[in-house]
Amino acid sequence: MALAAAGRVLLQAGSRLGRREVVDGARRFANKRVEVEADEAAGIAVMKLKNPPVNSLSLEFLTEFLISLEKLENNKNFRGVILTSERPGVFSAGLDLMEMYGRNPAHYAEYWRAVQELWLRLYLSNMILVCAINGTSPAGGCLMALTCDHRIMADNPKYTIGLNESQLGIVAPFWFKDNFVNTVGYRTAEHALQLGLLFPPAEALKLGIVDEVVPEDQVHSKAQSVMAQWMAIPDHSRQLTKNMMRKAMADNLIKQREADIQNFVSFISRDSIQKSLHTYLEKLKQKKG
């Protein structure tokens, strides 16, 4: 119920944005920040993150992404989604720092609800989610990948993935942590989260953050072939199994959703945290100069 209500709010927000949907022979639809190549006959869609310059998860992006995902969820012909970046090199730079810096509490609350919604929708999706990680994927970008059923990363040592929040002076919330612990195990998570480590593909593979590393030009073909393997499993048994594995962790957030929002708002509003974000943003700017 809570999920459905939040979804409606996002849909309303989406229509307020007034984006015109572009339909190309019923096989492609796009809003400004997400491009969907939908092959209804095959039952597979490719969702491309398209929020330049670095696919940060801004409120507008989250709204548009959730609307696109819901369209696919509501069409029973779609059984699988491949998530990837339209801009090879960066899968996603994670949460949009500008949504968490210098805003008011009401904005922080709205933003955090949308971040929760993204995680819940992806984590509990009945569809098969394969992540084709064709670039760097820190923090919220890594979290998006962690919600998927299978992760394939491009073999480029320049790309990294992980939960680096502590390096920014912020803390990965409990549900980021739980998703990470369930993927890599407690000790690895404890170590990586405290240090805010980002891992290149080979190390990410060793730790189980990703399932496969393939040459950069094969990420998409590999994602398609993995999807074909998963599609061969009957939906009902796969979905029931997925739900059995994931429901408890998602319920844990659902039951304390409002408290988690309040925690986030009071944490992110602290002067000390705003100062840390300011310093980090300055560092990102200086890197350029």
Ligand SMILES: CC/C=C\C/C=C/CCC/C=C/CC(=O)SCCNC(=O)CCNC(=O)[C@H](O)C(C)(C)COP(=O)(O)OP(=O)(O)OC[C@H]1O[C@@H](n2cnc3c(N)ncnc32)[C@H](O)[C@@H]1OP(=O)(O)O
């Ligand atoms: C007790 C606890 C209770 C409650 C919990 C509370 C806690 C808070 C937890 C919040 C969780 C947050 C998770 C996150 O996702 S935080 C975001 C982490 N992301 C990063 O650290 C990535 C930062 N970016 C980079 O490292 C690089 O940009 C990247 C490697 C991705 C790409 O490099 P490239 O050289 O290609 O581009 P840049 O020149 O660096 O960037 C281009 C412009 O984009 C801006 N930028 C980059 N990342 C972000 C971002 N995440 N959000 C907003 N903007 C971003 C960058 O500043 C450049 O801007 P301009 O200078 O061009 O204006």
